[in-house]
Amino acid sequence: MSYYREVGHYYDKDAVDFERRYNLNPALQRIRQSFRERVKSHPQSTVLEVGFGPGFDLVHFAEQFPDQQYYGIDVSAEMVRLTQEKIDSYKLKNGQIAQGSVEHLNTLFPDVKFDMIYVFFGALNTVDNLDHAMSCLRKALKPGGRMVLTFVNKYYLAGTLIELLKGKPRNAFARWRKVWGGYSPTNYLASKCYAPRSISKKVKLPLTYSRGYSIVYPAWYYHKLHKLLPSSLLHLLWQIDDSVSTTKLGTFGEYMLYEFQSEDP
Numbered sequence: 001m002s003y004y005r006e007v008g009h010y011y012d013k014d015a016v017d018f019e020r021r022y023n024l025n026p027a028l029q030r031i032r033q034s035f036r037e038r039v040k041s042h043p044q045s046t047v048l049e050v051g052f053g054p055g056f057d058l059v060h061f062a063e064q065f066p067d068q069q070y071y072g073i074d075v076s077a078e079m080v081r082l083t084q085e086k087i088d089s090y091k092l093k094n095g096q097i098a099q100g101s102v103e104h105l106n107t108l109f110p111d112v113k114f115d116m117i118y119v120f121f122g123a124l125n126t127v128d129n130l131d132h133a134m135s136c137l138r139k140a141l142k143p144g145g146r147m148v149l150t151f152v153n154k155y156y157l158a159g160t161l162i163e164l165l166k167g168k169p170r171n172a173f174a175r176w177r178k179v180w181g182g183y184s185p186t187n188y189l190a191s192k193c194y195a196p197r198s199i200s201k202k203v204k205l206p207l208t209y210s211r212g213y214s215i216v217y218p219a220w221y222y223h224k225l226h227k228l229l230p231s232s233l234l235h236l237l238w239q240i241d242d243s244v245s246t247t248k249l250g251t252f253g254e255y256m257l258y259e260f261q262s263e264d265p
């Protein structure tokens with residue numbers, strides 16, 4: 001089976017209760033809100049989302065900005081179905097989606113160039129070859145256009161320490177391996193994690209901003225910690241994260257966001 005069929009099947013199964021799990025997870029909601037703010041802070045008219053999942057963001061943006069055009073691609077047939085259902089039920093005229101990966105962009109939307117391309121939560125950790133995927137995205141970007149790209153980070157320092165304290169060295173260094181098996185301990189998904197310094201080399205566009213998430217604020221999957229810690233402490237940890245997110249310490253967060261801008265001609 002080809003790699004993208006595998007990834008597609010994985011997310012077809014994951015789609016069943018993806019929204020329910022997300023709605024129960026305040027950490028993910030907080031992080032998504034921050035991702036959205038970054039995207040919204042730039043002027044844009046023709047936007048591409050890679051890996052839209054059940055369509056949270058594509059539908060949110062398309063509803064909020066009816067004069068802007070939103071395109072999306074996703075390898076999972078089930079995620080495409082869920083998102084198309086939302087586009088139809090909200091009667092959105094400015095949302096268009098297709099099934100496929102980044103490498104298929106030139107056949108899925110051959111005549112469209114984008115001034116904003118964004119990827120939230122994971123799709124670029126599951127591309128066959130990030131250098132090639134980025135060259136496909138660069139070709140689809142208008143001069144002066146921007147990308148807001150988010151990645152599962154390779155060096156999650158607090159996570160490594162927590163797993164070592166739990167006596168789980170395999171988990172502690174799982175992201176450092178050539179292939180990472182994904183978040184689920186029971187459902188393997190061949191993925192790759194990247195060190196922050198390698199991202200710029202692969203994207204090959206000027207980096208305009210970057211920040212980390214969950215540096216001291218517990219990662220979204222430490223459910224017990226989120227339940228155990230008082231909300232005032234969680235809030236404080238989030239604030240500490242915010243204040244160090246763009247420093248060197250930020251590069252040791254669980255998740256990373258990077259912004260790039262192509263040069264004007």
Ligand SMILES: C[S@@+](CC[C@H](N)C(=O)[O-])C[C@H]1O[C@@H](n2cnc3c(N)ncnc32)[C@H](O)[C@@H]1O
Binds near residue numbers: 119126
């Ligand atoms: C973890 S989900 C995140 C979904 C959504 N972006 C969100 O923030 O909730 C990752 C999504 O990316 C899609 N995906 C994974 N690899 C992809 C690829 N190479 N090209 C396009 N979509 C991909 C998956 O099918 C899935 O829907």
